[in-house]
Amino acid sequence: MKVGVLGLQGDFREHINSLIACGVDVAPVRRIEELNDVDALVIPGGESTTIAHLAQTFEIFDEIKTRIASGMPAYGSCAGMILLADQILDAPKDQKTFGGLDIVVRRNAFGRQVDSFESDLEFKDGFPGLLKAVFIRAPWVEKTGAGVEVLASMQSHPVAVRSKTLLATSFHPELTGDHRIHQYFVDQVARPALKKVQ
Amino acid sequence: MAEVTGTGRVKRGMAEMLKGGVIMDVVNAEQAKIAEDAGAVAVMALERVPADIRAQGGVARMSDPDMIEKIQASVSIPVMAKARIGHFVEAQVLQSLNVDYIDESEVLTPSDYENHIDKWNFTVPFVCGATNLGEALRRINEGAAMIRSKGEAGTGDVSNAMMHMRKIGGEIRRLSSLREDELYVAAKELQAPYALVKEVAETGKLPVVLFTAGGIATPADAALMMAMGADGVFIGSGIFKSGNPAQRAAACVRATTFWDDPKVVADASRGLGEAMVGINVADLPAPHRLSERGW
Numbered sequence: 001m002k003v004g005v006l007g008l009q010g011d012f013r014e015h016i017n018s019l020i021a022c023g024v025d026v027a028p029v030r031r032i033e034e035l036n037d038v039d040a041l042v043i044p045g046g047e048s049t050t051i052a053h054l055a056q057t058f059e060i061f062d063e064i065k066t067r068i069a070s071g072m073p074a075y076g077s078c079a080g081m082i083l084l085a086d087q088i089l090d091a092p093k094d095q096k097t098f099g100g101l102d103i104v105v106r107r108n109a110f111g112r113q114v115d116s117f118e119s120d121l122e123f124k125d126g127f128p129g130l131l132k133a134v135f136i137r138a139p140w141v142e143k144t145g146a147g148v149e150v151l152a153s154m155q156s157h158p159v160a161v162r163s164k165t166l167l168a169t170s171f172h173p174e175l176t177g178d179h180r181i182h183q184y185f186v187d188q189v190a191r192p193a194l195k196k197v198q
Numbered sequence: 199m200a201e202v203t204g205t206g207r208v209k210r211g212m213a214e215m216l217k218g219g220v221i222m223d224v225v226n227a228e229q230a231k232i233a234e235d236a237g238a239v240a241v242m243a244l245e246r247v248p249a250d251i252r253a254q255g256g257v258a259r260m261s262d263p264d265m266i267e268k269i270q271a272s273v274s275i276p277v278m279a280k281a282r283i284g285h286f287v288e289a290q291v292l293q294s295l296n297v298d299y300i301d302e303s304e305v306l307t308p309s310d311y312e313n314h315i316d317k318w319n320f321t322v323p324f325v326c327g328a329t330n331l332g333e334a335l336r337r338i339n340e341g342a343a344m345i346r347s348k349g350e351a352g353t354g355d356v357s358n359a360m361m362h363m364r365k366i367g368g369e370i371r372r373l374s375s376l377r378e379d380e381l382y383v384a385a386k387e388l389q390a391p392y393a394l395v396k397e398v399a400e401t402g403k404l405p406v407v408l409f410t411a412g413g414i415a416t417p418a419d420a421a422l423m424m425a426m427g428a429d430g431v432f433i434g435s436g437i438f439k440s441g442n443p444a445q446r447a448a449a450c451v452r453a454t455t456f457w458d459d460p461k462v463v464a465d466a467s468r469g470l471g472e473a474m475v476g477i478n479v480a481d482l483p484a485p486h487r488l489s490e491r492g493w
Contacts, residue, residue, distance in 0.1 A: 008455050009218040009239065030456070045215045046239070047275055053237035054455055057448070078215070092234065092274055107274060113298035114321045116208045119201040136211050137276065137298070175211045 010046020248352025284310025349412015354476030
């Protein structure tokens with residue numbers, strides 16, 4: 001299995017390092033050829049407006065959308081969560097997302113940078129224990145549709161959710177040196193999803 | 199499950215999210231919107247862009263809170279603002295306005311010619327300019343969560359940005375080559391704390407994100423800075439002092455992402471109209487060189 005990390009903008013190098021620590025093949029993805037070469041995709045933290053803008057400019061946007069819709073496993077942190085959401089609130093009028101995850105996400109829901117925080121976070125059973133979660137101008141999930149499971153909440157809003165093939169977190173595990181979320185994505189989301197396809 | 203704000207990880211992490219992006223100087227809500235639509239990762243709200251500060255002279259200060267709030271209301275991307283070097287009350291004001299980052303900036307007229315702001319006292323993170331590694335580490339020691347090489351703001355001349363990036367990079371590479379027992383003297387020479395010097399020697403990089411600034415005016419300038427190891431680019435006067443700001447802004451964003459692909463940089467450089475006129479740094483009299491402010 002080869003996991004791509006969308007490398008248009010944001011902290012994609014940190015995601016690459018986390019995935020390498022999980023023992024998978026990793027490659028940055030900026031072009032369609034690079035996308036075609038990976039089995040799963042991680043969408044990093046960054047500015048969701050900028051990433052969406054660049055993806056459209058370089059004509060990789062529709063391709064990512066199509067791949068996700070047809071079952072490519074993907075994980076998004078923060079901006080990545082926004083980009084995986086079917087619907088977003090508090091965004092510029094014409095901001096598009098790749099979608100695929102039946103959730104409504106509110107951008108910058110926890111506030112501006114002075115409100116950014118870190119906190120211990122508890123996950124539902126089966127998930128790997130307490131985690132130090134870093135929230136930076138973070139979004140939260142306002143509503144979840146059928147087939148979306150809430151894995152963790154903060155201030156009574158979901159901040160980690162998954163479907164069969166997609167995982168999204170409001171926070172940034174790539175900044176903490178704790179690779180359990182990436183390992184969870186690789187072992188519990190991506191591998192089972194890809195096995196089913198084959 | 200205590201929620202803690204203003205931690206080092208939260209402040210430095212915010213800068214990590216800006217990597218690979220362009221931060222643009224804007225003086226009103228319309229420009230901020232143009233910047234956001236062009237793909238800027240953040241905007242820097244200020245009263246006058248550096249080129250105008252240079253042309254008009256006088257004392258340059260923090261912006262009007264009304265103007266900053268209008269910009270905050272008009273865009274969803276982070277909004278930064280500048281405080282004068284050492285002016286901790288301007289910084290307190292900016293923090294109370296909920297700006298996302300404060301630039302303690304040599305572009306404004308310094309308020310203190312010996313001390314910088316004690317940035318540990320703030321919840322909001324700070325970015326500071328540096329011309330060399332020692333200066334960068336002194337700022338980090340005072341609590342800066344992001345560094346930008348200074349360049350020479352408001353000139354459209356990239357040569358000083360280049361010089362500062364080479365200097366910072368070169369000094370980091372030199373530290374990595376030293377024996378451990380030589381780092382004490384290296385710290386003395388850099389006039390920087392030993393612990394930070396040792397950390398840089400071990401990791402081969404600054405402990406915070408390093409952007410570049412000061413004189414970047416074209417997509418090729420932006421790509422050059424990325425190739426020199428910058429994590430991202432500030433563009434001040436270069437965009438809104440040019441013929442076609444929206445197009446130039448988008449072009450600089452593209453060139454910053456694909457800095458290593460000359461074809462993309464070439465396409466981004468096409469048909470942009472006039473770049474800002476610019477001033478050669480060599481023609482600036484020494485007292486007008488902003489990069490020499492800061493200590």
